[in-house]
Amino acid sequence: MEKWNHTSSDFILLGLFPQNQTGHLLLFLIIFIFFLAMVGNLTMIHLIHMDPRLHIPMYFLLSQLSLMDLMYISTTVPKMALNFFSGQKIISFLGCGVQIFFFSTMAGSEGLLLASMAYDRYVAICHPLHYSIRLSKRMCVKMIIGSWIAGSINSLAHTVYILQIPFCRSRAIDHFFCAVPAMLSLACLDTWFYEDMVFLSTILFLLLPFLCIIASYGRVLFAVYQMRSKAGRKKAFTTCSAHLTVVTLYCAPFVYTYLRPKNLRSPEEDKILAVFYTIFTPMLNPIIYTLRNKEVLGAVKRVFGKFSSTKE
DSSP states (O other): OOOOOTTTTOOEEEOOOOOOOHHHHHHHHHHHHHHHHHHHHHHHHHHHHOOOOGGHHHHHHHHHHHHHHHHHHHHHHHHHHHHHHHHHEEEEEEHHHHHHHHHHHHHHHHHHHHOOOOOOOOHHHHGGGGGHHHHHHHHHHHHHHHHHHHHHHHHHHHHHHHHTTTOOOOEEEEESSOOOHHHHHHHHSOOHHHHHHHHHIIIIIIIHHHHHHHHHHHHHHHHHHHHHHHHHHHHHHHHHEEOOOOEHHHHHHHHHHSSGGGGGHHHHHHHHHHHEEEEEEHHHHHHHHHHHHHHHHHHHHHHHEEEEHOOO
């Protein structure tokens, strides 16, 4: 059994890529994706803030999704890149706790927010006459705040618990960030109860919202096909399909990772799946919602067109 110097409270992140030419190329690709995600999500937030035509619940919720994605990718990629280029794989005890807290907060909050976005589309398409009542500005704010608070409370409980576990085998985490499953494999006590809590949190914050989203969009798509207006039908279908794409890319690998039995997991597979929901999805969200949304594309022309004409 591997031993560890208990005078140190630091952890070691083994990382995602090997220290060779291929590893450098792959990391530069991740950094490029990181900058695309930053620019895309910051642009989305700016557009929604600046354009009055986007000041409706659907886009307020979308701006929060962009904010969560910014925090999501910023929690993992900068530290991974710093460790790779410096050759130092160490992360402090406090740094690991910060990663766990923000990662878990974004994971839970984003699952609830995606469900709120699905509810918004359900009411808008299936009950359009009641939309202003059911999705008032006050209701929208409540859904946003509720997502953040629920995700933060759940995350705080997980962070406090995982950091007080004794690690007597090793402090070398076989991941590119302080992922809870990878850390539990290093514990020197039986963690079955906590693993059940992780399982329960995944169900409550990801699986159930995912199933509710699928169910609501089943009803929405049925209503869409009953629309008389071809233009309205196309717009509704485009919006719904974009949201379903985002939800699937985010929830499917996450749920698969955290709901699998412990004996069926492998560090390599967990790291590859984590790339999808921590790195690729934050980049794809603004692209999907921009390219497939005429209102957002119109906002791009209005806001940045106004900016360029002002400079001239």
